[in-house]
Amino acid sequence: MADFYQKTSFDAAIKHWTPDIYEEIRGIADGAGQPFNDVMVFSLLDEFWVYQDNLENHHCSGVGVPARDGQPGYIAQNMDIEAYTDGYQVLLRIARSGNRPEQLILTHPGCIALNGMNEAGIGACMNTLMQLKASTTGLPVAFIVRHMLGSTNRDEVLRFIQNVPHASGQNYIIGIRDEVYDFEASANKVVRFDPKNENGTVYHTNHPLVNDDVKPWFKKFDPTVKEEEKPVKSNSFVRLAAVQRRVVPSGFITDATIMAALRSKDDDKFPVCVAANQWGLTFGSVIMTLSGKPFLQITSGPPDESEYKRVEFSER
Amino acid sequence: MKTHFHLLTALVLCLLLANQAFAQPAPEAKNRRQPIREVTLSGTGYELGLQHGQIFKRKSVNSSPSSRKKQPKSLARTPTR
Numbered sequence: 001m002a003d004f005y006q007k008t009s010f011d012a013a014i015k016h017w018t019p020d021i022y023e024e025i026r027g028i029a030d031g032a033g034q035p036f037n038d039v040m041v042f043s044l045l046d047e048f049w050v051y052q053d054n055l056e057n058h059h060c061s062g063v064g065v066p067a068r069d070g071q072p073g074y075i076a077q078n079m080d081i082e083a084y085t086d087g088y089q090v091l092l093r094i095a096r097s098g099n100r101p102e103q104l105i106l107t108h109p110g111c112i113a114l115n116g117m118n119e120a121g122i123g124a125c126m127n128t129l130m131q132l133k134a135s136t137t138g139l140p141v142a143f144i145v146r147h148m149l150g151s152t153n154r155d156e157v158l159r160f161i162q163n164v165p166h167a168s169g170q171n172y173i174i175g176i177r178d179e180v181y182d183f184e185a186s187a188n189k190v191v192r193f194d195p196k197n198e199n200g201t202v203y204h205t206n207h208p209l210v211n212d213d214v215k216p217w218f219k220k221f222d223p224t225v226k227e228e229e230k231p232v233k234s235n236s237f238v239r240l241a242a243v244q245r246r247v248v249p250s251g252f253i254t255d256a257t258i259m260a261a262l263r264s265k266d267d268d269k270f271p272v273c274v275a276a277n278q279w280g281l282t283f284g285s286v287i288m289t290l291s292g293k294p295f296l297q298i299t300s301g302p303p304d305e306s307e308y309k310r311v312e313f314s315e316r
Numbered sequence: 317m318k319t320h321f322h323l324l325t326a327l328v329l330c331l332l333l334a335n336q337a338f339a340q341p342a343p344e345a346k347n348r349r350q351p352i353r354e355v356t357l358s359g360t361g362y363e364l365g366l367q368h369g370q371i372f373k374r375k376s377v378n379s380s381p382s383s384r385k386k387q388p389k390s391l392a393r394t395p396t397r
Contacts, residue, residue: 028365093357094357300350
């Protein structure tokens with residue numbers, strides 16, 4: 001871990017863009033009685049993976065569905081992380097205070113956020129894009145999502161995601177009430193992914209689809225390379241095809257359609273829904289309904305192992 | 317009349333047995349896990365952290381990334397989301 005901290009320097013960006021959340025990390029360290037850096041690293045999950053440069057076992061599958069024909073807007077995700085986190089699933093409810101809206105955040109103790117939504121109908125789901133160029137001085141993804149969830153302003157969120165310096169390559173599926181956006185962010189650019197589907201859906205796994213700011217050693221994942229040269233049989237490509245197959249032809253998408261996609265195991269080797277195994281699991285599955293009166297549906301662990309629990313925001 | 321009743325009963329039983337034999341296997345058992353634990357945090361940034369840290373202390377100080385070094389190699393591999 002000392003080597004990781006020696007090679008990275010996120011503190012300045014965190015203090016500049018999200019000073020309150022820097023203080024929150026200090027609070028976690030004090031509350032846990034643990035050294036600050038040992039606690040901070042829990043909120044630098046993706047940046048730690050980028051440091052390790054481990055492309056093996058990429059996971060996490062996300063979907064975004066804008067509101068259409070009286071149906072609400074959704075964003076949803078299977079959050080796939082390391083096996084050691086299983087059993088520590090927590091849903092944080094951050095109480096509203098001043099301008100800060102109430103927030104529901106999936107995480108594990110020590111980490112400030114994996115994904116989440118707020119009572120104003122703003123939500124965000126992220127997928128690591130390890131192949132994209134990273135920055136050792138950018139703002140880490142957990143801080144980016146927490147900043148967005150602290151906002152109720154659509155334009156501010158969209159401006160922020162496109163202008164903040166990104167520490168790690170990420171795909172952001174952002175739901176803002178009836179609207180859905182998808183951005184692939186790297187150290188040098190942020191590119192919107194809009195597949196122009198008739199039903200407006202977006203979807204993502206763990207390889208870039210539009211951003212070509214790719215590390216030289218991951219060139220085969222550059223979205224501009226010829227189709228026949230792409231690793232289409234790799235984990236991320238297989239899961240993307242499965243999600244795409246399930247949501248694109250569905251003209252009328254409900255939460256049941258999304259649940260079925262997130263519970264799917266169309267491919268034995270690379271399923272969307274990952275049972276616990278030696279390297280990891282679907283830590284939690286979320287479906288955020290963002291239109292009207294927003295609410296969350298969530299499972300602890302893979303979504304085929306329990307029913308989704310509906311969680312509402314508190315009354316004002 | 318009695319014969320008709322017996323024939324009808326036998327027919328219904330046969331249909332029920334056939335239905336059982338060709339029924340789809342039950343879907344995978346659900347609710348093998350508890351619902352997710354919910355925790356409410358309130359206050360300023362530092363106060364949110366302090367409450368979070370107390371949970372962290374109780375629940376998972378032993379799962380820190382540095383403790384992964386103590387895990388068998390196969391468990392220490394790190395997938396990404």
